[in-house]
Amino acid sequence: MALDVLIVDDEKDIRELVAGVLEDEGYAPRTAANSDEALNAITERRPSLVLLDVWLQGSRLDGLDLLDEIKRRDPSLPVLVISGHGNIDTAVAAVRRGAADFIEKPFEAERLLLLVARATETERLRRENAHLKAQIGQEDELTGQSAAINGIRATLKRVAPTGSRVLISGPAGVGKEVAARLLHNWSPRAAAPFVVVSAARMTPERVEEELFGLEDAAGMTRAGLLEQAHGGTLFLDEIADMPLTAQAKILRVLTDQSFTRVGGQRMVKVDVRVVSASSRNLADEIAAGRFREDLYYRLNVVPVHLPPLSERREDIPPLTMHFATRYAAERRVPTPAIANEAIAALQAYDWPGNVRQLRNIVERTIIMAPGDRLATIDADMLPPEVLSDQARLAPGGEASRSIMGTPLREARETFEREYLRVQIRRFSGNISRTATFIGMERSALHRKLKTLGLVEARDEGE
Numbered sequence: 001m002a003l004d005v006l007i008v009d010d011e012k013d014i015r016e017l018v019a020g021v022l023e024d025e026g027y028a029p030r031t032a033a034n035s036d037e038a039l040n041a042i043t044e045r046r047p048s049l050v051l052l053d054v055w056l057q058g059s060r061l062d063g064l065d066l067l068d069e070i071k072r073r074d075p076s077l078p079v080l081v082i083s084g085h086g087n088i089d090t091a092v093a094a095v096r097r098g099a100a101d102f103i104e105k106p107f108e109a110e111r112l113l114l115l116v117a118r119a120t121e122t123e124r125l126r127r128e129n130a131h132l133k134a135q136i137g138q139e140d141e142l143t144g145q146s147a148a149i150n151g152i153r154a155t156l157k158r159v160a161p162t163g164s165r166v167l168i169s170g171p172a173g174v175g176k177e178v179a180a181r182l183l184h185n186w187s188p189r190a191a192a193p194f195v196v197v198s199a200a201r202m203t204p205e206r207v208e209e210e211l212f213g214l215e216d217a218a219g220m221t222r223a224g225l226l227e228q229a230h231g232g233t234l235f236l237d238e239i240a241d242m243p244l245t246a247q248a249k250i251l252r253v254l255t256d257q258s259f260t261r262v263g264g265q266r267m268v269k270v271d272v273r274v275v276s277a278s279s280r281n282l283a284d285e286i287a288a289g290r291f292r293e294d295l296y297y298r299l300n301v302v303p304v305h306l307p308p309l310s311e312r313r314e315d316i317p318p319l320t321m322h323f324a325t326r327y328a329a330e331r332r333v334p335t336p337a338i339a340n341e342a343i344a345a346l347q348a349y350d351w352p353g354n355v356r357q358l359r360n361i362v363e364r365t366i367i368m369a370p371g372d373r374l375a376t377i378d379a380d381m382l383p384p385e386v387l388s389d390q391a392r393l394a395p396g397g398e399a400s401r402s403i404m405g406t407p408l409r410e411a412r413e414t415f416e417r418e419y420l421r422v423q424i425r426r427f428s429g430n431i432s433r434t435a436t437f438i439g440m441e442r443s444a445l446h447r448k449l450k451t452l453g454l455v456e457a458r459d460e461g462e
């Protein structure tokens with residue numbers, strides 16, 4: 001994302017010349033001819049640098065006063081001063097009053113670019129830093145090969161370049177934020193910020209201030225998250241948690257890409273792509289009067305639904321491997337193998353906390369594993385809640401205990417019923433894939449299920 005530089009000069013030729021030089025170098029210049037235009041432009045959107053000619057003719061404030069006013073409003077905004085030839089005293093005074101540096105007229109384009117690069121370096125580093133921080137521990141892929149995940153990946157790739165709004169639904173921990181981040185990374189806005197707004201983590205009174213920023217009577221401003229996302233993507237997490245007043249303001253941002261800061265009058269203009277997510281059913285929230293229907297239609301241009309992990313159990317092995325690789329690297333040990341029984345147990349479990357819970361369990365297992373057991377994750381290293389289904393089948397487990405008092409034929413049936421119930425669940429009810437895995441013909445498995453009274457298991461996905 002190009003850095004925004006505001007050029008303040010009363011001479012049109014100079015403004016245009018400097019703007020041209022900066023534009024050629026990949027900056028995004030804006031211009032102002034006097035102090036009022038400059039202050040308006042800064043209020044409209046905070047630039048990364050102000051390039052200020054100290055000799056401003058026909059302006060309400062002269063250059064040095066304007067410098068003071070800019071510094072009073074926002075002390076961290078860098079200002080590079082342009083001074084006339086032989087006016088070194090004014091230039092020095094400007095630096096004393098907070099200017100980052102000065103350049104004397106007439107100047108070479110090369111020298112100007114050098115000073116601009118130097119004055120914007122902190123901003124560039126800050127952005128790079130924020131970008132890198134955002135990358136650490138973040139997923140750069142939607143791991144999984146289920147039909148659901150493949151479909152979602154294809155949809156995200158198709159809509160990423162368009163700028164369309166996307167509404168992601170699905171229960172907690174299912175990967176909604178991962179999907180939103182990918183959409184941003186695959187879009188032309190990738191180099192600009194990805195800003196997360198989590199209404200659930202703010203008090204309702206703070207939401208508007210955080211989102212839209214603050215402006216006091218004296219014109220002091222603090223940029224909100226929307227302004228920080230300029231040029232990039234704003235991710236509204238748990239959109240149903242937004243208070244109704246904030247919803248009305250968001251609606252206005254979506255219609256004309258502008259808003260006012262809390263306490264302010266002036267319109268702030270931004271260019272952001274809005275991606276939102278909800279784990280609640282928004283139709284219910286609308287019916288209950290807690291969510292604006294008009295906002296719903298604006299946000300829901302492209303709907304993406306992430307199903308719970310229990311409805312796409314084939315994603316469990318690749319996700320487990322993915323997290324095992326990551327946490328082993330963090331612990332600086334080789335990536336462990338995952339024993340078949342461990343995979344079977346993980347696939348049979350229901351995962352109420354979805355992918356987040358799977359990630360935590362893999363992390364915990366690897367962190368807690370004794371040094372001599374790090375080569376392979378075995379089923380007995382998994383936490384008891386995951387193992388409960390398997391434990392019923394294990395020798396000495398509930399199922400095996402209950403069959404010890406019965407004749408072989410009955411015992412075998414009980415075991416088969418339990419075994420098949422777990423295996424079918426593991427393959428999300430898909431009989432063909434279960435049959436392949438357990439080494440039976442599909443039709444034979446069907447017959448078996450009938451005999452055992454397990455006919456309710458349906459052939460999904462066939």
Ligand SMILES: Nc1ncnc2c1ncn2[C@@H]1O[C@H](COP(=O)(O)OP(=O)(O)OP(=O)(O)O)[C@@H](O)[C@H]1O
Binds near residue numbers: 144174175177179
């Ligand atoms: N398909 C996936 N590939 C890799 N990691 C994933 C995937 N889905 C989820 N995760 C991981 O699971 C965790 C939860 O994901 P995320 O925060 O995106 O969920 P969410 O749906 O936004 O949940 P919540 O609404 O609770 O915040 C994250 O650590 C994320 O890295």
